Each structure stands twice: as structure tokens, then as C-alpha cells.
Amino acid sequence: MDPVTQAALGAAVGQLVGGRVLGARAALAGACAGAAPDIDVIFSAGGDWYDSLRLHRGITHSLFFGPVIGPALGALAWHLERQRFTAVRKRGFDAAAAPLPDAAFGTRQRAIAWIAVMSFGLLSHPLLDVLTSYGTQLLQPFSDARFAIHAMPIIDPVYTLLLLLGVALGVRRATGHSTPRVTLIAAATLLVTSVYLGWAATINARAEAWARADLAAEGVDYDQLSAFPTLLQIHYRRIVARSNDADHVGYVSLWKPCDIRWESAPRLRPASAEAFLASREGRIFDWFTMGWLRFAPAGDDPSLALRAVDLRYGLDTDPNRSLFSVELHQNPQTAELGPSRPGRGAALERMNLLGTLAAAAYPATCPVG
Incomplete structure (x- = not known):
């Protein structure tokens, strides 16, 4: 922390x-x-x-x-x-x-x-x-x-x-020599804060259970599912569910649980992925993501051969966007792959998304439709 x-x-x-x-x-x-x-x-x-x-x-x-x-x-x-x-x-x-x-x-x-x-x-x-x-x-x-x-x-x-x-x-x-009350105060402080940590872990488990029930109601199959904390509070959780074919991302607030609005995207394995994963940079990023690595579409940039994102750290439901991402570029004429480098999103866009997350953490009512 x-x-x-x-x-x-x-x-x-x-x-x-x-x-x-x-x-x-x-x-x-x-x-x-x-x-x-x-x-x-x-x-x-x-x-x-x-x-x-x-x-x-x-x-x-x-x-x-x-x-x-x-x-x-x-x-x-x-x-x-x-x-x-x-x-x-x-x-x-x-x-x-x-x-x-x-x-x-x-x-x-x-x-x-x-x-x-x-x-x-x-x-x-x-x-x-x-x-x-x-x-x-x-x-x-x-x-x-x-x-x-x-x-x-x-x-x-x-x-x-x-x-x-x-x-x-x-x-x-x-x-000078502290009175025994210092030890008692410290013990009480650590007890209260440890209960808070345990509560946060319980919230994450409840978020995963809520997401599983939501996906089951929608008939969505998945092989791997986890909830992740977001920012500045413990109630609003990012949910990522993965199958062999697709990644699904949604959010739920355990302050007021509502139906999850999922966004899904097919899982990709572009030809350049193998070259990236065989490189020093690819091995490190794959290890860093702890099993939550996703290859995203390259988009319209002809120099961009590959985008790899960490699904744990998105700020919205788009599986192709993350605070931690890597871009692998190539020469448009020769298709020769160049060095990979960290992806860089717009700072203003990220700040706007942070504001959206903060508002969604404690909703007054569930959204309709």
C-alpha cells in the first residue's frame, strides 16, 4: 500500500x-x-x-x-x-x-x-x-x-x-518509559484495523459470489473468475470472468449490490503474441499480470502490432483498456517488430474514469435498464 x-x-x-x-x-x-x-x-x-x-x-x-x-x-x-x-x-x-x-x-x-x-x-x-x-x-x-x-x-x-x-x-x-496504556492502545488499534482488513476480504468474496450468480442467471459460461479492489474504498469491486473464447468485465458495489452490466470481448492470440511472450519484456509482463494477461486489438495504427493489457487494473468495463498495458510496434513497410513499451493513456481520460468509479461505489439506487 x-x-x-x-x-x-x-x-x-x-x-x-x-x-x-x-x-x-x-x-x-x-x-x-x-x-x-x-x-x-x-x-x-x-x-x-x-x-x-x-x-x-x-x-x-x-x-x-x-x-x-x-x-x-x-x-x-x-x-x-x-x-x-x-x-x-x-x-x-x-x-x-x-x-x-x-x-x-x-x-x-x-x-x-x-x-x-x-x-x-x-x-x-x-x-x-x-x-x-x-x-x-x-x-x-x-x-x-x-x-x-x-x-x-x-x-x-x-x-x-x-x-x-x-x-x-x-x-x-x-x-519516557511508556505506561502500559500505550501497549493497550496499540493492540486495540491493530485489532480494529485487522477487522477492517478482514471485512474487505469478505467483501471481495461476496462480490465474487454475486458475480457468479449474475453470470449463471445470464447463462454465461466461464473458467476463471475473480474480483479485484478498485480505488480509495473497499465496497466497489471489478469483476473479471474468463473463458477460452472471451473475457467479461463488470463492476458491483457491495454497498448496494445491483445487476452487473458486463462488457465482453473475444480472446485474441495474434501472431506477434508468441514473439512478445518469448522476449524478456513479454516474460516479465506475463509474470507480472499473474494470469490476467489479455491481448487486445491493435486498432487502426499500422505501426502497432500488439497490445497486451493487465485485466486486473481497468477503470471501466472495456476489457481492452488497463492502467497497465504494453504496446509492441512494427515497421509498417517491413513488418519487422520493434521494442515493446508501456502503453500510455490520456491522463484526463483516466481522471474522468476515476470520478466515475468514485460515484459508482456508493449508488443511491440501482440503474434501470
Whole structure:
């Protein structure tokens, strides 16, 4: 999810596992650890768009990253804290002027608290990211398999605000050695927000059940069906159903479920698809889409040999449009294929579609006809 949410979750986790010992430091360190795995965006700084698809949510999002790197970061934080306190005491400040009581430093309890905050803060990041549709490589470096539970959108203001409220209440209670209330507040915050995440996952399952019933009533056969979160809320779901012959796309709001208006398009396998899938770019994009790759009509552009789209990330019911797409161009005279590049839709059109999605998420009545 977005960096603010990841930092807020890390802060709440830090307060839970280290707030009683570390005070307000636990929230700050947890926030840094919670946001840190997204540093992987710099791994592809010298590469291309396909490198960013391949490397983001990779090794730093592994379930093994926190348990391995967290203890080292925690030990480093503990060491730096001890050095700082020693320097303060050498300058002649008394214990009351120091950030924490003298007896609290250099103890095994503080070392364990720092290690716990860093380790669990790092681990909280992939556990939240896997609840989105993007795909997270939880088993790196042993496998590049992508995992996704289609529960949450990339940005959800309600979830973020719940976390921030809980963290803020905990920080207010954290003065020097935190009172036990900080731990209780953090536990309550994580409990409430976890219920929200579970509710989102339940909504996705209900959306899939609603879509199956709707397709059955229309007599439409399919082999594969999934619901995907959209944007900024958890109620409005994009539904994609696939058969060997066609792709079907529709939307349903579990705030007020209505009959789904489907748009269908035949599945294509143009001759240039094999060449694309055999290329480095094609293999990466196919892997990225997690089984939801679609080849769309090239249209009237004679230089366009192929369009490949990710069905998970459309903004309307047209199966041929997606936020993630690839265009493979060719020389109109020689038909020689050129390099593929990311598709680029009109920014204004996308913003208009975002507005349509927001209005459709909470309808007052079901549309007629």
C-alpha cells in the first residue's frame, strides 16, 4: 500500500512490541521500519519499466527480510542509543535531563525491544501489501512467485486514518518509559484495523459470489473468475470472468449490490503474441499480470502490432483498456517488430474514469435498464 499507510502500520506495531520499554521511540522506529521495504524502487533506477515491475515488491518484501535484517537494525539502533546517552552524561547532564532514565540503557530488555520493533515493523509491510492485487514476492530469494489476496486497494483513507488515530493516541501516552496504556492502545488499534482488513476480504468474496450468480442467471459460461479492489474504498469491486473464447468485465458495489452490466470481448492470440511472450519484456509482463494477461486489438495504427493489457487494473468495463498495458510496434513497410513499451493513456481520460468509479461505489439506487 502507500508509504503513509505502511509507516502508520509499522508505528502501531512498534508501539505494541516495544512501546512499554522504548516509549515514543518505538512508534518512530516502527514507522521507519514499516516504510523501509519500499526502498526497492531505487533498485530499478538505472533500468527500464520492466525492471521496476520485476524488482518492486521483491527481496525487501520477502517474509524472510524482516527476521534477517530486523535484528541487525535493532542491534544498531540500540548501540547508537547507548552511545548518545553516554555522550550526554559525559557532558555533565544529570539523569533527569537525559531522554530516558540511566538505568534503562544498556539493558538486555532494551536490546530485545529494539530488535522486536525493527523486525516486526519490517515484516508488517509485506503482510499488508499481500492484501492488494499487485502481487508480492513473499518467498524471495527462494522463489519469485507472486502472492495476492484481493482485499484492499492500494490507497484506503479509512484504514490509514484509523491507524494514524491509534498511533497518535499512543504517542500522547508515551513519555519516557511508556505506561502500559500505550501497549493497550496499540493492540486495540491493530485489532480494529485487522477487522477492517478482514471485512474487505469478505467483501471481495461476496462480490465474487454475486458475480457468479449474475453470470449463471445470464447463462454465461466461464473458467476463471475473480474480483479485484478498485480505488480509495473497499465496497466497489471489478469483476473479471474468463473463458477460452472471451473475457467479461463488470463492476458491483457491495454497498448496494445491483445487476452487473458486463462488457465482453473475444480472446485474441495474434501472431506477434508468441514473439512478445518469448522476449524478456513479454516474460516479465506475463509474470507480472499473474494470469490476467489479455491481448487486445491493435486498432487502426499500422505501426502497432500488439497490445497486451493487465485485466486486473481497468477503470471501466472495456476489457481492452488497463492502467497497465504494453504496446509492441512494427515497421509498417517491413513488418519487422520493434521494442515493446508501456502503453500510455490520456491522463484526463483516466481522471474522468476515476470520478466515475468514485460515484459508482456508493449508488443511491440501482440503474434501470
